[in-house]
Amino acid sequence: MxxxxxxxxxxxxxxxxxxxxxxxxxxxxxxxxxxxxxxxxxxxxxxxxxxxxxxxxxxxxxxxxxxxxxxxxxxxxxxxxxxxxxxxxxxxxxxxxxxxxxxxxxxxxxxxxxxxxxxxxxxxxxxxxxxxxxxxxxxxxxxxxxxxxxxxxxxxxAMPATLTDPEPLPVPVPLSAPAASTQALTRLLTEAQRPIFIAGRGALHARAEIEDLAEACGALLATSAVAKGLFVGNPWNLDVSGGFATPLAAELITASDLVVAWGASLTMWTTRHGALINPAATVVQVDLEPSAIGAHHRADLGVVGDTAACATAVLAALGGATSAGQRSDRVRARLSTAARWRDVPFTDDGDATHIDPRTLTVALDDLLPAERVIGVDSGNFMGYPSMFLSVPDHHGFCFTQAFQSIGLGLATALGAALARPGRLPVAACGDGGFLMGIAELETIRRLGIGMLIVVYNDDAYGAEVHHFGPAGHALDTVVFPETDLAAVARGHGCQAVTVRTPADLEPVATWLAGPRDVPLLVDAKIAAGRPSWWLEEAFRGH
Known part of the structure; x- marks a missing residue:
């Protein structure tokens, strides 16, 4: 059988x-x-x-x-x-x-x-x-x-069985939202002066419909972390909402008087523990699952239905009425220069032996081809590859963080690489997560996947160091001797380079030039004197 x-x-x-x-x-x-x-x-x-x-x-x-x-x-x-x-x-x-x-x-x-x-x-x-x-x-x-x-x-x-054709599966029909709900959302959009749309995984199929509606009502566009890349190329794209948001994105989201979540759960990470959404703002959730509405954040209006179908219905109900919303020349100009984290000025914390993770990631972003797919592990470091590396679309970013387990990064990048074989796969890991999931390094090498594996190596479980260290707690249980991860990678048959300064990235450029028939591991010895910006924000939320 x-x-x-x-x-x-x-x-x-x-x-x-x-x-x-x-x-x-x-x-x-x-x-x-x-x-x-x-x-x-x-x-x-x-x-x-x-x-x-x-x-x-x-x-x-x-x-x-x-x-x-x-x-x-x-x-x-x-x-x-x-x-x-x-x-x-x-x-x-x-x-x-x-x-x-x-x-x-x-x-x-x-x-x-x-x-x-x-x-x-x-x-x-x-x-x-x-x-x-x-x-x-x-x-x-x-x-x-x-x-x-x-x-x-x-x-x-072990029992003998006869193979027959399975019954044809029913063709799914998009669930239309109730007319009363779409009418209520239409009214809110016509009254709003500063609307913003936040799209989640439940809206990955609905980019065109959501963008058309946003154009009509002047809404700015953002995503949850798992939907990063959905609105790439749109001039009104704020990128990711929540802890990863740029200062400009956070400012504009907080200033909004109407927040519409399209297939996004509005978890504490997407809303910065609720602080990112103005208490006076009206919040709408559009989702196929009734149980998702209001589960993490208050929803003043819940719309149960397919996100694409709902956006289309609301656009039709607007009947050609349009609003500029937040889409002013001033906002467009600000987005053109400050929508990306790499455009936000910072003081480099690197020295002769440790590279600032922002400097590292910006340099990699400049080196890598645009067609890439990035898998990110969990940890203090994860905001840097998530937000300082650009992606071509939402198929270029895989964020397995719903359970917040470390050790998933290599396997995440493996699955993503097989799903998008025409793109450069990038695994971004901390040293703790990399060593936890290292079994799949052999798999990646055996399959001949030309993957770039970037290890943000602070020789510690960085989140715990920055969480408990300021209170004076002993950190012996979360700090480790320096490990030569480049040597470990070479032992698996991979190429490897140790990076302490930007100049050490030259072998990455050589590898990228081809043939890329084996993985390359970058053992980046990162400056770790301070927590990442998103981690500071998360700790303040507890």
């Missing part, structure tokens, strides 16, 4: 499966490969789940994860939790001990594991239902944007 599950998923459209093969998932993985699905063998199940998550986000196509029963699934749980919290449509094929194997050392409550991290749990119960249950799991993942763990009991896998 394992071959029927694999063939069904291939027929439904699966094209990549990430995983570590053990005895429990050997046959289903081979069945997938036999039916044309590419298998990416990672070195850890956690890396497999994160890479699949990133692949799905960047490509827009659901990926699969294949794991052994019990320990294979538990190894993958952090990546699964990140995907589930991000509503990534992904299926985890998890082998499972037979129902009769009550004493199996692999037995854990796999349903409970799924539910504990917000994933959905499904199961194939027998050969007669294998196709239908597999298709149902796929539909749940795709239609409801769920991360689904599909349990495959070993005894059921």
């Amino acid at each position: 394992a071959d029927v599950v694999g063939a069904t998923l291939a027929r439904l459209g699966a094209d990549h499966v990430f995983g570590v093969v053990g005895s429990g998932n050997f046959h289903v993985t081979n069945a997938l490969v036999a039916h044309g699905v590419r298998f990416v063998a990672t070195r850890h199940e956690g890396g497999a789940a994160t890479a699949a998550d990133a692949y799905t986000r960047v490509s827009g196509r659901p990926a699969l994860v294949s794991v052994h029963q019990g320990c294979g699934l538990t190894n993958a749980m952090t990546g699964i939790a990140e995907a589930a919290k991000s509503r990534t449509p992904m299926i985890v094929l998890a082998a499972e001990p037979a129902a009769s194997a009550l004493r199996s050392n692999f037995r854990v409550d796999q349903d409970a594991l799924a539910h504990a991290v917000g994933a959905s749990s499904a199961r194939v119960h027998g050969p007669d239902t294998a196709v239908a249950e597999t298709a149902a799991a796929w539909q749940l993942a795709v239609s409801d944007r769920r991360t689904v763990i599909l349990n495959l009991p070993l005894d059921v896998q």
Whole structure:
């Protein structure tokens, strides 16, 4: 029956499966490969789940994860939790001990594991239902944007089954918002003097519709961090709202009298713990999920529906009425010179042995080709690659931060690289996260991916240093001796360079010139005397 599950998923459209093969998932993985699905063998199940998550986000196509029963699934749980919290449509094929194997050392409550991290749990119960249950799991993942763990009991896998075509999946129809809601939003837009739109992951398909409406009502445009790049090229683009926002973006968002969130959750990170949104401003949330409205920030009006459909309906309701809003010549001029963090003046903190992370990232931004895809790990450093490196569009940035786990950066960049093979993949990691996820360095090298891996190396868990250090706490548990990460990378067969000053980046330019047939790791010894700007802001919010 394992071959029927694999063939069904291939027929439904699966094209990549990430995983570590053990005895429990050997046959289903081979069945997938036999039916044309590419298998990416990672070195850890956690890396497999994160890479699949990133692949799905960047490509827009659901990926699969294949794991052994019990320990294979538990190894993958952090990546699964990140995907589930991000509503990534992904299926985890998890082998499972037979129902009769009550004493199996692999037995854990796999349903409970799924539910504990917000994933959905499904199961194939027998050969007669294998196709239908597999298709149902796929539909749940795709239609409801769920991360689904599909349990495959070993005894059921071994049963003979007949492959049939799965029932055609229903064609999704965009959910139109109720007329009363769109009328209310239309009225608010006609009354607003300084509107701003903040788009999130739920609006990635709706750029044109949101921009057209913003043009009509004079709204400025911003995104949540996960949607960075959505409005690249628009002269009224403020880039990311929240802790990553530039001083100019923060000023303009706070000055707004109407904030419309399009598929954005308005978490504490997007709103700076609520402080970025003026208390007197009216807040509107447009989202497919009723439970998302008001979950993190007050919403004076909730509009349940597809973001593109809603924007189109509101634009039609405006009936040609237009407003300049905040779109003045003065604002346009200011955005042309101060919309990017790299354009904000700063005092360089570098010296002969440590490079300022801003100086480093600006120099890299100048060196790298425009067609790039960036995966960012978590930590004190992460604002620098997120905001000082430009991206060509929202497909160029992958931000696996819903669970705030460090160690996901390499696997994130791996999945993103496979989703956008024509772009230069960049992994941005702290030294702690890089070492935590280092198993996938071998995967990247083995696959021949010409990835630039930038390690912001402060020989510490920087967030904890800057959080607890000012209060006088001992930091021995979060500070480490200097590590030669360049040597570690060379041991994996990669090229590597240690960077302490801007002049040390010359080998990066040489590598970029080609052929880029092996990864290049930049071990950047960064000046770490102060926390990053976004971390200071986050700490003030607690």
